[in-house]
Amino acid sequence: MRPRVALSLVLAPAIALALSACGASEAVDQAAAAQPGAxxxxxxxxxxxxxxxxxxxxxxxxxxxxxxxxxxxxxxxxxxxxxxxxxxxxxxxxxxxxxxxxxxxxxxxxxxxxxxxxxxxxxxxxxxxxxxxxxxxxxxxxxxxxxxxxxxxxxxxxxxxxxxxxxxxxxxxxxxxxxxxxxxxxxxxxxVSDRADALIADLQARATAATDEMDAAGASVAFWFADTKTPYVGGGRGSAALLASTTGFANVFSDLADDWPATTWENLVARDPDVLVLGDLQRDRFPGDRLDDKIAFLESDPLTRTMSAVQNERYIALHGAELNPSIRFVDGLEKIEAWWRAHRDEQ
Missing domain, CATH: 3.40.50.1980 (Nitrogenase molybdenum iron protein domain)
Incomplete structure (x- = not known):
């Protein structure tokens, strides 16, 4: 029996309301792009x-x-x-x-x-x-x-x-x-190095603002990117691991070296994360790419619905590009921080 984390994560089913805030990406500042190259x-x-x-x-x-x-x-x-x-x-x-x-x-x-x-x-x-x-x-x-x-x-x-x-x-x-x-x-x-410098400075400022006060206190998390048959999850050295470490979460698959290794549902259920970060992909390449399909699978499958994160609907939805190392990585930080801020005080 693993110990529970310090951060209270016993959340009400109203968490579904938070998903609406996770469906739209934040805008990238275009001021730098409007300037002529140096x-x-x-x-x-x-x-x-x-x-x-x-x-x-x-x-x-x-x-x-x-x-x-x-x-x-x-x-x-x-x-x-x-x-x-x-x-x-x-x-x-x-x-x-x-x-x-x-x-x-x-x-x-x-x-x-x-x-x-x-x-x-x-x-x-x-x-x-x-x-x-x-x-x-x-x-x-x-x-x-x-x-x-x-x-x-x-x-x-x-x-x-x-x-x-x-x-x-x-x-x-x-x-x-x-x-x-x-x-x-x-x-x-x-x-266009001047534009690049301005873009980097904007992303750095947003990342700092999103994480300055956040500390998930080691709450456990798993990142499910895609596929209901053989789930691809965030490993311990890639962009998902970076999202976890930057926000204070503990990635339950930190022992796996690959960025997005394939695992089994039995393995994921055994690790029983406090929170599930779900990829909301619009590409329709694998079964369960989209958020609604992921949630429907998790809540209907006899095995996955036993997880505490599923029973308490502790989901954070991120777009695929927010789960990859891209400028949307900062959008991912902002959405994780918004979810944490909304639920950190719930008992």
């Missing part, structure tokens, strides 16, 4: 990017972004007119970026083919997850290099020069600095 980058720019040397001869004019996370960074930097294709979306665009994104071509809701990417005639390709650059993905980075197209992978997916989602494993926990490094490097690549 023109400070010296080309050719040579970067060591996750074990690959990347040379940028001049600021890219035709970029394909293979993930929603990288797309929303580019849009936040005021680069909509340079994006000739996007792909791999889990959620609707941030409302504050909707107008900028309206004219950006979507090559695929999920991963596009190499031929489709080449059809957009890019001079630069960026991705948040290295699976796109792995064998069986869109194309290996060397194949893009053969056609003279530089490629970039988010530092959030890199560990010791290898892509975590491209077959590697994290040796150290992800930090928020990796996200800020991505923003700074994309700002340098596109010669």
């Amino acid at each position: 023109g400070t980058t010296v080309y050719p720019l040579v970067l060591d990017n996750c074990g690959a040397e990347v040379t940028i001869e001049s600021a890219p004019q035709r970029v394909v972004s293979l993930d929603q996370n990288s797309t929303e960074i580019l849009l936040s930097l005021g680069l909509a007119d340079r994006i000739v294709g996007t792909a791999s979306w889990t959620d609707p665009i941030l409302p504050a970026l909707a107008d900028a994104n309206a004219e950006v071509p979507r090559l695929a809701d999920n991963a596009p083919t190499y031929e489709v990417v080449l059809g957009a005639d890019p001079d630069f390709v960026t991705a948040s997850f290295g699976r796109h650059f792995a064998s069986g993905g869109v194309a290996e980075r060397g194949r893009f290099a053969e056609t003279g197209i530089p490629s970039y992978l988010s530092p959030t997916d890199c560990d010791n020069g290898e892509s975590v989602n491209g077959g590697g494993t994290r040796s150290t926990p992800l930090t928020i600095d990796a996200l800020y490094d991505e923003i700074a490097e994309l700002g340098e690549i596109f010669d």
Whole structure:
């Protein structure tokens, strides 16, 4: 019998009302993106990017972004007119970026083919997850290099020069600095470092404001991203672990190294977390992607409905992009803090 945590989490079924506050992402400040570039980058720019040397001869004019996370960074930097294709979306665009994104071509809701990417005639390709650059993905980075197209992978997916989602494993926990490094490097690549600095400062201020007073006091939590058959949960070194540690929660799957390892329902039920963070994904790729489907499954399955978090409806809903290392990570912090503030005093 594991001890109960100091923070009181015996909540009423009225928690369902809190979910309405978790369904809409916060806006990203666009003030920085409205300013002209500083023109400070010296080309050719040579970067060591996750074990690959990347040379940028001049600021890219035709970029394909293979993930929603990288797309929303580019849009936040005021680069909509340079994006000739996007792909791999889990959620609707941030409302504050909707107008900028309206004219950006979507090559695929999920991963596009190499031929489709080449059809957009890019001079630069960026991705948040290295699976796109792995064998069986869109194309290996060397194949893009053969056609003279530089490629970039988010530092959030890199560990010791290898892509975590491209077959590697994290040796150290992800930090928020990796996200800020991505923003700074994309700002340098596109010669808009002033905009990148402003975006980083805004995200840092919001993260500080969201966590200044919050302390979940070690209350246990599990992050369920997707799939009702074989649940994918937040492991101990990725973005879910970072959300937990930053807000004071204890991740019940902290012993697993992968970002989103597959587990069994028996394993999750045995760990019996105080709170469940549920991914509300709009992509409809796996059974139970959407929030309503997740809750319906949890409350109807004979095994999962025995969990205390399910019996007391202790759910926090986050969009997929908020569970991944992206600018929406801060939205995730804000939503977790809002849930905690609403329920910390309940007995």
